[in-house]
Amino acid sequence: MEKLMVLRDILNNIEQFEWSDDLFLPEDETWSLDTKGAVLPDDIDDMENDSDEIPKFAKEHNLKYVLGIDSVRGIISNISDQKASCTDNDLFEAFLYYYDNDAFLVIE
Template sequence: MTLKTIPKGGFYLTNSSKDWNLETIGIFVDDEFGEEEEKTEQLLANGWVETLDSVMIEDVIYHAKEQKEKVTTEELLEAFIYFIDNDSYLILKK
């Protein structure tokens, strides 16, 4: 998966945002029609955290790229975590 091909659905990560890094494993679950409801319940029961859906992730990426021509993967992760923790977009240093 690349940043250009974000799957549809909600994105789940383990633990809390303070532990996330570029090596953290995540999973997209498309539960729009309830087909994946059981998988979602299992993830939550096992300590996974629902973060953002694919549309909001694309929004975070868009806002980061609007601020800076060349955004690093680390900056995108920082912007993603910032949005989850603060419900607002990160202002990147130029």
């Protein structure tokens, strides 16, 4: 189903998406928990950085591919294993850390 969702809801309900889906977020704004993005079926496995390969819904809403849902699930699982009661901010911080560093956030 193609619809915009708030990132907070995506992170908190990650299990409702297929492992093969992809996360798209705005390419021209600083992301927050209230950023609207979309989870779309994986149609970009063979993409070669060609903007014509971006799903139509993503193009219409100025969204770019961010991560596969399998990676986002891994991020959520990792931070949840480290901290029993994760807040929305914990999830968001772990998500941004992974996106920026291609590595899981480690809580010390």
